[in-house]
Amino acid sequence: MSITKNANKLTIAVEGKLDRTSAPELEAKINEVMTEDINEVEFDLAKAVYISSAGLRVIVGVQKKMSKIEGTMVITNIPELILEIFTETGLSEILTLR
Amino acid sequence: MSESVGPRAKNEELLVRGEKAWNALMEVSDNPRSTNESLILKIIQDNKDTEYGKAHNFSDIHSIEDFKRIVPFSVFDDYADLVFRELHGEKDLHSVYGVNQYNRSSGTMGNPKKIPMSKTSMEYFLDYTQACPYSVVKRLLGDAFMDGKILSICEASGISYVNGIRYCGVSGQMVQDWNYQLPEVCTAPGEASVPEPETNSRYLHARYGLSEKNVTCLDTKFMTFVLEMFKYISDNWQLICDDIEKGTIDASIRMSDEVRKKLESELKPMPERAQELRKIFEEGFDNTIAKKIWPDLQFIHGVSTGTFSAYLKHLRDDYTGNVPALMRGITASEGAFTIPFELDNPNSIPTANTIFFEFLPLDEDDPTKTLLIDEVQEGGEYEMIVTTFSGLYRYRTRDAIRITGHYRNLPTMEYLYRIDQCVNLTGEKTYEPALRKTVDVAAQELGFKYTDFCVHPDSDSAPSKYVYYIEVIDPQPTLRCSAIAEIIQRELMVVNPLMVTKFERNLIGPVEVHVLQEDTYLLYRDKQILMGGASTQLKPVKIIMNEAQLRFFRILVEKEVAQ
Numbered sequence: 001m002s003i004t005k006n007a008n009k010l011t012i013a014v015e016g017k018l019d020r021t022s023a024p025e026l027e028a029k030i031n032e033v034m035t036e037d038i039n040e041v042e043f044d045l046a047k048a049v050y051i052s053s054a055g056l057r058v059i060v061g062v063q064k065k066m067s068k069i070e071g072t073m074v075i076t077n078i079p080e081l082i083l084e085i086f087t088e089t090g091l092s093e094i095l096t097l098r
Numbered sequence: 099m100s101e102s103v104g105p106r107a108k109n110e111e112l113l114v115r116g117e118k119a120w121n122a123l124m125e126v127s128d129n130p131r132s133t134n135e136s137l138i139l140k141i142i143q144d145n146k147d148t149e150y151g152k153a154h155n156f157s158d159i160h161s162i163e164d165f166k167r168i169v170p171f172s173v174f175d176d177y178a179d180l181v182f183r184e185l186h187g188e189k190d191l192h193s194v195y196g197v198n199q200y201n202r203s204s205g206t207m208g209n210p211k212k213i214p215m216s217k218t219s220m221e222y223f224l225d226y227t228q229a230c231p232y233s234v235v236k237r238l239l240g241d242a243f244m245d246g247k248i249l250s251i252c253e254a255s256g257i258s259y260v261n262g263i264r265y266c267g268v269s270g271q272m273v274q275d276w277n278y279q280l281p282e283v284c285t286a287p288g289e290a291s292v293p294e295p296e297t298n299s300r301y302l303h304a305r306y307g308l309s310e311k312n313v314t315c316l317d318t319k320f321m322t323f324v325l326e327m328f329k330y331i332s333d334n335w336q337l338i339c340d341d342i343e344k345g346t347i348d349a350s351i352r353m354s355d356e357v358r359k360k361l362e363s364e365l366k367p368m369p370e371r372a373q374e375l376r377k378i379f380e381e382g383f384d385n386t387i388a389k390k391i392w393p394d395l396q397f398i399h400g401v402s403t404g405t406f407s408a409y410l411k412h413l414r415d416d417y418t419g420n421v422p423a424l425m426r427g428i429t430a431s432e433g434a435f436t437i438p439f440e441l442d443n444p445n446s447i448p449t450a451n452t453i454f455f456e457f458l459p460l461d462e463d464d465p466t467k468t469l470l471i472d473e474v475q476e477g478g479e480y481e482m483i484v485t486t487f488s489g490l491y492r493y494r495t496r497d498a499i500r501i502t503g504h505y506r507n508l509p510t511m512e513y514l515y516r517i518d519q520c521v522n523l524t525g526e527k528t529y530e531p532a533l534r535k536t537v538d539v540a541a542q543e544l545g546f547k548y549t550d551f552c553v554h555p556d557s558d559s560a561p562s563k564y565v566y567y568i569e570v571i572d573p574q575p576t577l578r579c580s581a582i583a584e585i586i587q588r589e590l591m592v593v594n595p596l597m598v599t600k601f602e603r604n605l606i607g608p609v610e611v612h613v614l615q616e617d618t619y620l621l622y623r624d625k626q627i628l629m630g631g632a633s634t635q636l637k638p639v640k641i642i643m644n645e646a647q648l649r650f651f652r653i654l655v656e657k658e659v660a661q
Contacts, residue, residue, distance in 0.1 A: 020616050024333060031337075031350035053617040053654050060624045065352055067628070068296035088653035089621075090646055094628050 001026050003033055009040040012062075015047040018055030027058045034062075039071035046077035051085060063095055074098050105312075108282040109244040113236060116229035122451055123226075123437075127506035130450040131472040135162055138454040138485055145489065150180065150192035154491070162470065166456075171465050171483065171492045174203075174211050181212055185260055193489025195219075200260060201268040201431035212265060213431040219488040222452040223268065224275060226434040231399055231424055235315075238441050239422070243396040246314030249285045249307040251323045253299060254292045268431045269319045285310045287364075289357050297353040302361075304331050305338050305347075308375055309368055313392040316418075318400035319426075321409040322638070326620070328387075328417040335379040343372035385419040401426045403444045403513045405530065405640055408538075408550060412571075415547065428513050432493060433486050436511060445502045445510040454485040460498060460517070474501045474509050481517055498529070519641050521555045523562040524605050525596075530640045532593035537568060540585040547571040550619045552651060554642040556610075563607035564590070567642075567651045569614040570659070579661045583611040613659040614651060622650060 002013045066073040074096045086092040126133035146156035180191040195216035203211040254270035290302035318324050345367035378390045402410035402425045427436035427446035436446035456468035457480035482495045498514040515529040537551050549569040556565045587609040590597045600606040
């Protein structure tokens with residue numbers, strides 16, 4: 001996982017599995033860099049292979065934060081198998097997928 | 099600036115109110131029928147000139163028999179038009195007591211509704227849900243709890259106003275009306291109990307709660323919230339301890355600049371408490387941790403019957419051990435129907451001095467066949483029908499209860515389930531408590547713990563079948579879904595004897611079980627909140643009612659647990 005900060009934007013590149021083991025780690029990293037000025041977040045899932053409920057909660061948690069400050073969050077480069085998870089859970093209707 | 103008077107002085111005030119409410123109920127407990135009869139005749143007399151009263155000939159009602167004969171059962175839809183007109187300024191349509199607030203229903207059975215509540219009903223609600231517990235606990239545990247603070251996780255959120263009248267969940271209304279925000283009584287500041295949308299209130303509840311060693315009560319609406327708080331502490335204790343040590347709020351914690359500035363100006367470094375907490379947390383989390391954090395903790399207060407009983411068990415197994423629970427009685431957006439009278443007892447007694455009660459035997463639909471408060475039979479199962487000081491008449495609560503005995507002459511009752519929530523594939527009607535029992539037995543026999551479960555009544559397969567989705571905590575590699583299914587199928591025939599022939603004749607196919615990924619139930623809750631649901635109103639899914647729920651749980655099955 002890597003996080004890059006550019007002005008008011010965070011880009012979070014998820015690699016491999018985002019599951020119950022890796023999700024708390026990623027959440028802690030995000031919290032470290034999620035300063036008050038951040039109003040734009042991108043989750044880049046190009047290298048992600050799997051996302052579990054715990055991983056989805058990290059993404060939903062960031063969306064909740066962005067919604068509260070009227071910021072934006074997008075999820076990009078979604079592999080087909082993961083896209084199915086967003087669709088079936090109904091999260092595709094409330095998150096911005098590209 | 100006035101000096102803080104400490105928790106006892108403020109708690110004494112609340113106790114006085116609680117004692118008054120408890121004593122008022124006890125006064126009528128020898129002859130609740132008489133009080134209930136006087137109450138309904140007063141309500142009918144008061145409201146005979148309302149539009150609803152005229153339409154239902156209230157002026158012809160002089161007895162309970164008249165009332166039962168003349169007034170039909172009602173549901174919210176019977177009032178929807180009147181509520182709509184009230185919102186546009188008309189008065190006395192169904193109640194002369196006025197509208198103090200509109201309570202948003204949880205929408206368990208559909209879209210959220212605006213349930214009107216009068217000032218009188220709200221006062222009763224506060225008396226019996228917030229003040230009366232003081233009286234009950236003092237009688238059972240003594241008054242040591244009054245020297246400490248309450249860690250209250252109750253929040254008022256999603257508040258809006260319709261023509262100047264407040265609209266939100268009844269628990270939110272309660273928090274706003276109740277002076278819990280006073281620092282003498284509660285650990286968390288008002289910024290946590292009535293949070294701005296961007297405030298991370300979960301952090302604030304945990305942080306302020308941990309700072310205070312002298313906590314004697316954990317107070318919540320649903321027990322799930324206490325469980326979530328402990329999980330949050332378990333995941334974030336280093337950050338929280340750092341903040342307590344330095345008297346700061348970490349920059350990663352979201353809140354407005356204004357709130358942060360105000361809170362940080364009031365915080366003081368507490369290095370000794372931080373060190374004490376770190377030592378506790380470094381030893382690990384187990385079911386003694388709550389008493390290590392708060393040595394004087396006396397009781398936990400919250401809804402822990404019905405759907406929530408599994409959460410209380412989980413809480414006790416993992417965090418609070420044998421700390422007693424005062425289970426909230428049966429409350430709804432329409433009022434506080436029952437209150438607890440003992441610790442660790444899921445039974446409760448009706449507030450017979452504030453609501454007129456009727457009890458309709460389950461599977462009976464004739465409005466004249468209801469029983470009154472002194473006519474119910476021990477062991478009998480009924481739907482509660484209420485008439486309130488908010489203009490609801492013979493209102494079907496759709497809550498099923500069982501009469502378990504008597505406290506003085508008041509019937510004691512146990513909440514069973516929502517009547518509209520059952521699995522009914524071929525007329526067998528298996529209700530939520532029976533479904534839960536089957537999972538509990540499987541968990542006990544196979545040695546696993548679970549967060550929650552739901553059942554999909556699968557009528558598309560041939561034959562139809564029960565498909566269970568269970569969120570198992572840390573499933574062991576040896577666990578097999580087929581083993582769980584076998585036990586559940588056996589137990590279904592115990593809890594619902596009709597299932598024996600259903601299975602034998604293959605009218606219902608073999609039970610299917612899937613294990614859900616951990617955190618699935620929390621994700622479902624997060625999703626609902628993101629979609630605009632109020633966190634205090636959300637209840638876990640027990641029976642899958644629609645395609646969206648089915649798709650959600652089906653995709654989040656844990657593939658590593660073998661069938």
